[in-house]
Amino acid sequence: MTEQALLLVNLGSPASPEVTDVRRYLNQFLMDPYVIDLPWPLRRLLVTLILLTRPKASAHAYASIWWPEGSPLAVLSQRLQRAVQSHWEQGPVFLAMRYGEPSIAQKLQQIAQQGISQVVIAPLYPQFADSTTTTVLTEVQRVLVQHRLPLSISTLPAFYDQPAYLDALATQVQPYLEQGFDHLLMSYHGLPERHIHKADPSGQHCLTNTDCCQQAQGAVLAQCYRAQCYRTSQGLAQRLELMPERWSVSFQSRLGRAKWIAPYTEERLQALAAQGVKKLLVICPAFVSDCLETLEEIGVRAREQFLAAGGEDLQLIPCLNDHPQWAMALAQLCQQQAVPFNL
Ligand SMILES: C=CC1=C(C)c2cc3[nH]c(cc4nc(cc5[nH]c(cc1n2)c(C)c5CCC(=O)O)C(CCC(=O)O)=C4C)c(C)c3C=C
Numbered sequence: 001m002t003e004q005a006l007l008l009v010n011l012g013s014p015a016s017p018e019v020t021d022v023r024r025y026l027n028q029f030l031m032d033p034y035v036i037d038l039p040w041p042l043r044r045l046l047v048t049l050i051l052l053t054r055p056k057a058s059a060h061a062y063a064s065i066w067w068p069e070g071s072p073l074a075v076l077s078q079r080l081q082r083a084v085q086s087h088w089e090q091g092p093v094f095l096a097m098r099y100g101e102p103s104i105a106q107k108l109q110q111i112a113q114q115g116i117s118q119v120v121i122a123p124l125y126p127q128f129a130d131s132t133t134t135t136v137l138t139e140v141q142r143v144l145v146q147h148r149l150p151l152s153i154s155t156l157p158a159f160y161d162q163p164a165y166l167d168a169l170a171t172q173v174q175p176y177l178e179q180g181f182d183h184l185l186m187s188y189h190g191l192p193e194r195h196i197h198k199a200d201p202s203g204q205h206c207l208t209n210t211d212c213c214q215q216a217q218g219a220v221l222a223q224c225y226r227a228q229c230y231r232t233s234q235g236l237a238q239r240l241e242l243m244p245e246r247w248s249v250s251f252q253s254r255l256g257r258a259k260w261i262a263p264y265t266e267e268r269l270q271a272l273a274a275q276g277v278k279k280l281l282v283i284c285p286a287f288v289s290d291c292l293e294t295l296e297e298i299g300v301r302a303r304e305q306f307l308a309a310g311g312e313d314l315q316l317i318p319c320l321n322d323h324p325q326w327a328m329a330l331a332q333l334c335q336q337q338a339v340p341f342n343l
């Protein structure tokens with residue numbers, strides 16, 4: 001049988017929580033034109049301004065969640081890689097990071113050097129966005145051309161509605177519901193509204209009314225991150241048999257002054273506390289591995305905010321991480337859903 005490698009790709013973290021490493025990481029991340037989609041001179045100017053203050057604040061936040069083995073996102077991604085290997089019989093499973101190390105270039109070269117010619121690339125993002133999925137695939141294309149790698153590539157598309165993924169997510173959440181709760185908040189990483197409009201092939205669907213994303217279908221759904229977040233949420237709520245008033249969706253991690261997709265997590269936290277919700281569960285389904293945005297932004301800061309607003313308990317439900325059902329589901333999705341690489 002021809003060997004086929006599997007390359008999992010996650011976002012990446014700074015090498016350490018030191019300010020210099022965080023600055024280097026943020027510079028690489030934010031200078032990506034798929035993340036800050038401004039012309040180079042404006043992007044350089046904006047990122048330079050962000051880098052005046054952000055690295056210090058972010059370094060402090062990273063230091064508060066850093067583990068002895070390293071960044072939670074990196075450590076948990078490695079654990080997932082090992083767990084997926086036991087379900088991937090076609091060949092070795094590798095892990096790369098879009099920003100920082102190990103890079104996509106290092107891993108694709110390693111795969112080619114091992115004489116493997118077929119690779120499945122799995123960007124570890126359930127919902128499609130240019131700032132996550134497209135930038136990974138663009139980097140893969142760049143590396144293939146620059147290093148003339150003789151690799152035949154297929155890629156795993158966004159899996160926001162795949163039953164195997166949703167079943168694993170429901171298995172992860174279920175025990176927390178059984179402990180008793182008032183409300184389950186599904187908080188996704190946000191995006192500037194501009195990114196959603198740019199990706200909208202109809203030019204008129206997205207964000208035109210409050211529930212446009214819930215109605216999205218076909219080519220619009222395939223490109224609309226917000227619509228995919230709602231589909232994931234509906235699929236999860238259905239599996240957990242949640243009544244509509246027991247769950248809601250919000251978007252976190254805003255940066256800068258542009259308008260980001262709503263509703264904002266901070267505002268939902270205030271509103272839920274004001275409605276009398278005391279025991280709040282939060283799951284972050286845009287992330288498959290716990291990271292700064294789950295452990296610190298939700299587990300620490302959102303918790304403080306909710307308690308200050310009158311809530312009694314906010315519990316962060318861990319991401320899928322290396323859950324055995326998720327590892328098996330991911331291997332299965334890569335076998336069954338990967339499509340020929342076509343950027
Ligand atoms: C314009 C800025 C950003 C966009 C767009 C964006 C999209 C986006 N990001 C993730 C996943 C993660 N982001 C993480 C951290 C993070 N994100 C941004 C900015 C944008 N993200 C910044 C500046 C940071 C760094 C931390 C900080 O200073 O706040 C992380 C965590 C990484 C870690 O090391 O733990 C993840 C994961 C998605 C899924 C997404 C689009 C949907």
Ligand SMILES: [Fe+2]
Nearest residue numbers: 011189253293
């Ligand atoms: Fe982000």
Ligand SMILES: [Fe+2]
Nearest residue numbers: 206213224227
């Ligand atoms: Fe939409």
